[in-house]
Amino acid sequence: MSAKRDPAALRSHRWFGAADLRSFGHRSRIRQLGFDLADVAGRPVIAIVNTWNGLAHCHGHFPARVEAIRRGVLEAGGFPVEIPVMALPENFVKPTTMLYRNLLAMEVEENLRSLPVDGAVLMGGCDKTTPATIMGAISAGLPAIFMPAGPMLRGNWGGKILGSGSDVWKYWDEKRAGNISDAQWADMESGIARSDGVCMTLGTAMTMTSLAEVLGLTLPGATSIPAPDSGHARMATATGRRAVDLVWEGLRPSDILTAASFDNAIIASAALAGSTNAIIHLIAMARRAGIPLWLDRFDELSSGVKVLADIRPSGAYLMEDFFYAGGLPAFLTRIAHRLDLSTRTVNGRTLGDNIAEAKVWNEEVIRPEQNPVSFAEGLAVLRGNLAPDGCVMKPSAAEPRLLKHEGPVLVFDDYDAMARAVADPDLDVTPDHVLVLRNAGPLGGPGMPEWGMLPIPVKLLRQGVRDMVRISDARMSGTSYGACILHVAPEAFIGGPLALIRTGDVIAVDVAARRIAVQLTDDELLLRRAAWTPPPPRYPRGYGAMAAAHIGQANTGCDFDFLQRDGAILEPEIH
Incomplete structure (x- = not known):
């Protein structure tokens, strides 16, 4: 003691x-x-x-x-x-x-x-x-x-080991593709959280x-x-x-x-x-x-x-x-x-x-540096005219072919519109498209929900596609995976560049160069900004209104401005 x-x-x-x-x-x-x-x-x-x-x-x-x-x-x-x-x-x-x-x-x-x-x-x-x-x-x-x-x-189902989230996303795509039945899905619900x-x-x-x-x-x-x-x-x-x-x-x-x-x-x-x-x-x-x-x-x-x-x-x-x-x-x-x-x-x-005394007992689970799980990096911060204050990606969780990619944009303004579109078997989409969900940031979500791993359109799932570039001002679950670019700052809801892009624009991503850009001139972006109208606040009252008035963007930690430390912490006197 x-x-x-x-x-x-x-x-x-x-x-x-x-x-x-x-x-x-x-x-x-x-x-x-x-x-x-x-x-x-x-x-x-x-x-x-x-x-x-x-x-x-x-x-x-x-x-x-x-x-x-x-x-x-x-x-x-x-x-x-x-x-x-x-x-x-x-x-x-x-x-x-x-x-x-x-x-x-x-x-x-x-x-x-x-x-x-x-x-x-x-x-x-x-x-x-x-x-x-x-x-x-x-x-x-x-x-x-x-x-x-x-x-x-560990989770278990049908003789397989299940992991929270990660396997849910994987098997949900298989269910949407028609490869898993409702009965199998119900069995999985009972075995994944034990x-x-x-x-x-x-x-x-x-x-x-x-x-x-x-x-x-x-x-x-x-x-x-x-x-x-x-x-x-x-x-x-x-x-x-x-x-x-x-x-x-x-x-x-x-x-x-x-x-x-x-x-x-x-x-x-x-x-x-x-x-x-x-x-x-x-x-x-x-x-x-x-x-x-x-x-x-x-x-x-x-x-x-x-x-x-x-x-x-x-x-x-x-x-x-x-x-x-x-x-x-x-x-x-x-x-x-x-x-x-x-x-x-x-x-x-x-x-x-x-x-000092810790030891590794299984080198397959905890790898030595000469035998890594992946040579791809666990994190990359990208910048460009689409994200002047930065956005983030987990390259190790993406298909390598997508780490340098250029493709036309398919833009969704809200989650419900996105969900309806990706379920449409006749959606006009190819594996080269870049899916964009906006208005899902700290203010726009509200609260920056975990919507960043946009679902692969069912049309592409049935073709065998399991990853494509997806961009959002939202977060994603840490159990998620894929070529998802997240935390775009500033967010669309407050007029960040993500608010200005349109379906059919072309976005280029180069993870090695740490770049992300929409292929538009500065003049075109200025014209679109002049025509942009701010959306109404998500909350008119209560805690939500307070949060909207004081929350920071993703690149600053989403804390309230009045809670970040400014000088010494002073405890009030008790009277």
Whole structure:
């Protein structure tokens, strides 16, 4: 256990230890909850920030994990308090959980600021809960440690191993092509999600929890443990114990997060071929910590990084296999020469210390650099007259023939129009066409939904086509794949160049050159801009209206302008 500071220096002492009328009220209400003053006096109060509700499919084990964390906090001499916050179950929230990431971050921050707590365990995993809880904790400025949900077990169907999302998209195309029956599809529904835990592919959930570990915010090895594994409960208890020590040490996220730790996360994401959503979330998290991370840094650091994790959608295996192969610590040994191993982590050791003894047990799952999964890069940032502020692509998940492509455009202004068109067997489309979906960005979506992996038109599916160039100001699921160009900035809804193109225009993409352009003159673009009419706002009131007034574009992390750090974090006085 860490050396204790003066208990009177604890933040919670201002509620429970002072000799005034307000503290009388605080102490009496603790007694009302069934506790004695000895339960809280002089002990660090640890908030267990729980992103669980009855529809939180990936977090179904969190009530049990709360008890494991609580045990660890008590063992270390702290006082645990569960604080429920928004769960954001990815599959159920409409229009998209991304719309509410910043709301959850605000909820976490304000709970930690306003309540008598000294530190926090952040429970998350399902896509937006990881960046949101971390963003809130960074801004609140209290000691905090992240407990990842862990991946679910492998899916199974008809003797085949299934992976969340990635195999759904693949078999859905086969069903649309007439190769899978309704009965087979129903069987697949029953076999693809077999346990608690997040998607077991390298989707957004596993990408972000992995990067939380690289950033130093979890215990080493915490991310890779499957949710149903007994080791996951033990990790939760250890996380609770460590949360108490963090308070005595005064170690906050801002003491751990540096430009170097974010560089490490970018490099790791590239070698994992992680979700493109990580770009948006890492930028937002960095800026909460006062680190000016920009889109070009991702391209700079990702260049030349080979994909070494043979995990779907870019590979063949699943996260359960990754765990048995050594997990994230073993994986990081493969790219250690690219990392700053001196960065700090929540266990008080450096990243280098944490991976020093890690070993790779399966070189098919965690590849050496001389035998990568793909020589294609895990990330590319493209720019041009169609995306002056940048857009992103995962080259390793695309058919190589499409990494340099030129073709006529088929433009859709909204998702419903696109869905109707691609289902039309008589659609005027060829494999060379470039499909474009616009008005799906942070404001246009609203909330930048995961619509970026536009479906292949059924006409082409029946011809055997399984990939084509698709462009959008939307995001796509981290479990998705294909030649999808995403996060076009600025978005069409606010008048970005994507708003000006028309069906029949020609777009050229050259990933190696990092270029994307519509073949129109500047004069023609100016004429079209003059004729463009802004669409009406998506929300006239409420949180949606607030989000529209303050949200940034994809290249700046989609955070609210008033939440990004500006100078020191100042905690208001309690009166």
